[in-house]
Amino acid sequence: MALLPSGDLLLSTEESNLKTISCSSSKVEPTKYSVNPLITLAVHVTIDHKILVGAREVQPNHFPVNGPRQVIMMTIDGRIEKVYHMDNKGKQMFTVPRRITTDNDNNIYVIDILNEDWAGKIVALDETNGVRWIYSGHPDINKEHTFKPVALVATKSDNIIVTESTHHIIHILNISGECIHYMNTKDQLGIQLPNSLDIDNAGILYIGCKTYNRAPDEAKIYTVQVSGF
Known part of the structure; x- marks a missing residue:
């Protein structure tokens, strides 16, 4: 979930449209924020009121991968502004983009889950140039176990x-x-x-x-x- 400028809560419920919970009535309602024909996995609102959504194809489980896995940037009006899905080598950028946050410069950070054992990585993006870096865990800790953010x-x-x-x-x-x-x-x-x-x-x-x-x-x-x- 994420907080909208209005004070309402924006929810990802693994459906094509995000939902809101009103801050005044606690009523759950669908929104205009849609990733159809995909479903949402994660949602984040940036400091300049952009909506970031992690999305994947419609199927019962995350694995196997049978379609697009994306991070989608929308305007507050619901218009899709940018889609992150292919890296600089033309390969699919994400497996399961499950959590998203941003910093003060609107750089984007995504937890991407890689397999059914919940091993993962952190993918750092910017608004224009795609992948900045990838963090797969500290080498000292990785000697003991797989990185599972x-x-x-x-x-x-x-x-x-x-x-x-x-x-x-x-x-x-x-x-x-x-x-x-x-x-x-x-x-x-x-x-x-x-x-x-x-x-x-x-x-x-x-x-x-x-x-x-x-x-x-x-x-x-x-x-x-x-x-x-």
């Missing part, structure tokens, strides 16, 4: 925070795609299974967590004060 968010300093839920890892990337810091949130913060992220104007980082299968615990949302990045 689940959420990302940009800070005021244009660094990107990425979570790996299963392994309780947070990666902090700079604008060039270098990992400037990583931490095990379970060991260092007592936060297990970090599964979603957001950050507010005061620099408070919100970390939403999931629970272990069949665990009786309720899922938690933590607030963390961040500074310096």
Whole structure:
């Protein structure tokens, strides 16, 4: 989901049209934002009110890939302005574009899931020239397990925070795609299974967590004060 300038919530529900939840009535309604004949996987609203949507072909599951996998940029009026789908070598750019965020310069960052084991990568784009860089995990961590990103968010300093839920890892990337810091949130913060992220104007980082299968615990949302990045 993403927040529209009106205050309404914009939702991706794996249908062709995005939906909204009204901030005044809590009513769910379809919108003019359509990727037909594809379905939506992710949605993000930029600081200059562009709508970014991750999309794929219609089929029950993400795999196998049987059609286009795209990130689509729309205007606030619903007009498609740009489609990211082929890289500089003419190959399909995405497999499952599952999460999207942008920084202060409207550079685009996408979590792309590569297989059924949820291995993935971060693809950094700009508005004109396509792929800037790709991050596939820190080599020290990759010795232990495959990089499986689940959420990302940009800070005021244009660094990107990425979570790996299963392994309780947070990666902090700079604008060039270098990992400037990583931490095990379970060991260092007592936060297990970090599964979603957001950050507010005061620099408070919100970390939403999931629970272990069949665990009786309720899922938690933590607030963390961040500074310096």
